[in-house]
Amino acid sequence: MELQVRALRTVLEQKGYIDPAALDVLIDTYETKIGPRNGARVVAKAWTDDAYRKWLFTDATAAIASLGYHGRQGEMIVALENTASIHNLVVCTLCSCYPWPVLGLPPTWYKSAPFRSRAVKNPRGVLADFGVQLPESVSIRVWDSTAEVRYLVVPHRPKGSEHLSEERLSDLVTRDSMIGTGLVKAPAP
Amino acid sequence: MTTYLSHADLGGQDGHGAVTPEPEGELFHADWERMALAVTLAMGATGTWNIDESRSVRETLSDYESLTYYQLWIKGLIALLKKHDLVAEDEVAAGAMLHPARAVTRVLRAADVPAALAKGTPTLRTTHSRARFAVGDPVVTRATAADHHTRLPAYACRKKGRIAHVYGAHVFADTHAQGLGEQPQWLYNVVFTARELWGEGCDATSTVSIDAWESYLEPAP
Numbered sequence: 010m011e012l013q014v015r016a017l018r019t020v021l022e023q024k025g026y027i028d029p030a031a032l033d034v035l036i037d038t039y040e041t042k043i044g045p046r047n048g049a050r051v052v053a054k055a056w057t058d059d060a061y062r063k064w065l066f067t068d069a070t071a072a073i074a075s076l077g078y079h080g081r082q083g084e085m086i087v088a089l090e091n092t093a094s095i096h097n098l099v100v101c102t103l104c105s106c107y108p109w110p111v112l113g114l115p116p117t118w119y120k121s122a123p124f125r126s127r128a129v130k131n132p133r134g135v136l137a138d139f140g141v142q143l144p145e146s147v148s149i150r151v152w153d154s155t156a157e158v159r160y161l162v163v164p165h166r167p168k169g170s171e172h173l174s175e176e177r178l179s180d181l182v183t184r185d186s187m188i189g190t191g192l193v194k195a196p197a198p
Numbered sequence: 199m200t201t202y203l204s205h206a207d208l209g210g211q212d213g214h215g216a217v218t219p220e221p222e223g224e225l226f227h228a229d230w231e232r233m234a235l236a237v238t239l240a241m242g243a244t245g246t247w248n249i250d251e252s253r254s255v256r257e258t259l260s261d262y263e264s265l266t267y268y269q270l271w272i273k274g275l276i277a278l279l280k281k282h283d284l285v286a287e288d289e290v291a292a293g294a295m296l297h298p299a300r301a302v303t304r305v306l307r308a309a310d311v312p313a314a315l316a317k318g319t320p321t322l323r324t325t326h327s328r329a330r331f332a333v334g335d336p337v338v339t340r341a342t343a344a345d346h347h348t349r350l351p352a353y354a355c356r357k358k359g360r361i362a363h364v365y366g367a368h369v370f371a372d373t374h375a376q377g378l379g380e381q382p383q384w385l386y387n388v389v390f391t392a393r394e395l396w397g398e399g400c401d402a403t404s405t406v407s408i409d410a411w412e413s414y415l416e417p418a419p
Contacts, residue, residue, distance in 0.1 A: 014230040014272055016293025018237055020285055023295035026244060030308035032236035038315060039235065045222060080318035085365070102209030102351050104253055105267065114225055114235070118217050120267040126211040129353060129406045130396055138217040148403035153209065155349045156385055156409035157321040158365055184222045 044113035045184035047078045048161055051111060052187065053179035055088075056166045066090060069161065073111060083110035085158050089150070091165045091189075096147050098135070098189035099162060100128035101154040108159035112187060119188065129153055139190045162187050167195040202345045205262035206253075210353035210396070234268040238275050243306035243314060246282050250375035254347035255281070323382035325367035329412075331386060335361045336418035339388070339410065347375035350414045354406075357394050358418050362407060363387035370411055384412040 021027045051073055055062040064072040069088035073079065086108055089097035101107065102125045107115035118124050128135050132149045136142065143149070152160045164186040170178060173196060185191030208214070226232050242252065256274035259265070265273060279285035289296050306314060331337060341356040349371045367382040374380055389407040392400040 010234075010269060010272070011228065011230045012293075014233045014237070017272065017276065017285075017290065018233055019293050020289045020295055021237060021241065024285070024299035026284060026299070026302055026305060027237060027240040028305055028307050031240055031306045031311050032233065034308045034311040035236040035239050036232045038311065040225060040232075043315075080316040081314075082318065084318045084320040085322060087363070100209075102353075103204075103206050103349060104257070116220050116222075116224065117227070117267065118219055121217065122208055122211075122214040122263075123217045125208040126214045127217070128209075130210045130400070132404055133401055135217055139219050145403070148405070149401065150389075151404065151406040152387075153351065153354075153406060153408045155351060156365075156371065156411070157368060158385070158387070158409050185219070190217075190219070 039109075039114050043078075043110060045111070045182075045187065046179070047076075047113075048108070048111035048184070048187045049179040049182035050076060051078070051088075051161065052163050052182045053175045055163055056170075056178055057175045065163070073161070078110040080110055082106070083108045083159050086111070087158055087160050089152065089160055089162050089189075091162060093165070094147055095150060096143055096189065097150050097152060097160075097162045098128060098132050099152045099154060099160045100125060102126070102129055103153075103155060106154035106157075106159065108161050111161050112184060116184070136190065139185060141190065141192055162189045164191075164193045167193050169195040169198070202258070202347070204257040204347070205259070206257035207352050209351045231268040234272050234275075238271045240306050241275060241279070243304065245303040246284065247278055248374055249319065250347060250369075250371045251377070252278060253371075254375040257347070321369040322365075323367045323369065323380065325382055325384070327367070327384070329364055329384045331361045331364070331384075331412070331415065331417075333361050333364060337361060337386075337388060337415040338418045340414050340416075344372065346372060348372050348414075350410060351408065353395055354388075354390065354408050354410075357390050359388040359390040359394070359407075361386050362389040365409065368411070370413075372411070372413075386410055386412070386415065388415065 055065050065088045069086045105115050105120040132151050181193050183191050186193045255277045256270050338358050365385040368385040369380040370383045387407050388410045389405050392404045
């Protein structure tokens with residue numbers, strides 16, 4: 010593949026369809042600038058700022074854009090609130106739709122057949138693959154991203170995090186917890 | 199008899215095994231994957247095709263199931279380049295330009311990348327048509343697969359659900375993928391009980407929702 014991709018890139022450059030410098034910027038953007046730390050900041054702000062939280066659940070696209078995160082593969086975002094009785098899980102069974110501005114590029118497992126096939130039919134089984142077990146009293150809502158709406162899970166704020174600053178809270182928020190395959194763990198005492 | 203065959207409609211299939219989680223920082227597994235991402239995005243930015251057409255080309259690759267995701271992107275990209283006469287097979291094989299280039303609408307320059315990504319490609323459109331359904335309405339989904347790219351998964355065909363959200367009018371993926379234009383339609387989030395989709399023996403408390411364009415739906419009796 011290495012050779013094939015290099016050859017293809019050469020053809021595209023020679024034909025003037027791509028600017029090689031743009032390729033470097035694209036890679037750098039998704040390796041160092043746009044990733045799940047963006048989403049974690051959104052979540053931490055929702056946990057600490059009630060007005061922001063309300064805005065996020067009525068117009069996530071605007072609320073998230075106000076922090077500077079918007080655009081490609083996040084043109085319309087809906088935020089999903091996990092509560093004591095509801096757990097949200099996001100999947101794209103048809104391809105790999107994922108909220109890039111807040112989570113960056115999807116992980117390999119998100120694009121894989123095991124996740125895409127089972128998340129809709131056996132969500133508890135998928136959660137078990139991630140070591141997550143939820144009580145039967147928690148109902149699971151699976152969101153299959155079949156159009157251009159992108160979903161961001163706002164995980165449940167862990168107990169014992171009341172004293173933490175917004176910044177420290179955002180450090181607790183994992184990528185998987187914003188997809189719905191993980192939970193946010195309480196901070197170490 | 200349908201002739202369009204998507205290999206990507208995996209929802210509800212059995213036998214794919216367990217999910218293998220990965221640490222958060224793990225994005226690429228080889229250098230060529232970085233390049234596959236970048237050339238795919240850069241060529242998409244030329245405006246020669248839209249995202250729905252690219253999904254359609256990828257999902258109909260005959261060896262879809264045996265390809266890793268970035269292999270799929272590269273094979274899909276080559277198929278699109280050939281389809282649109284931007285690159286010929288002998289050039290792919292030679293790794294060199296052998297025929298004159300064709301004009302593309304634009305070339306993404308390095309300085310324009312941040313703005314292009316920040317803008318994205320919104321699909322929301324204004325419409326004068328009224329939404330056929332409102333939140334809470336019972337609906338039933340189209341009965342069969344379409345003979346073209348579509349975004350109604352097979353597991354959600356001929357199922358009863360309820361409108362949970364109305365998302366406005368959006369570019370219709372089915373026509374957009376076929377080069378038949380945007381033809382915006384109202385888009386809805388439709389929620390189904392697990393029992394409706396999977397029958398007895400499933401987790402009765404869970405639900406699954408899809409985003410469905412209006413023409414995928416009929417009022418439920």
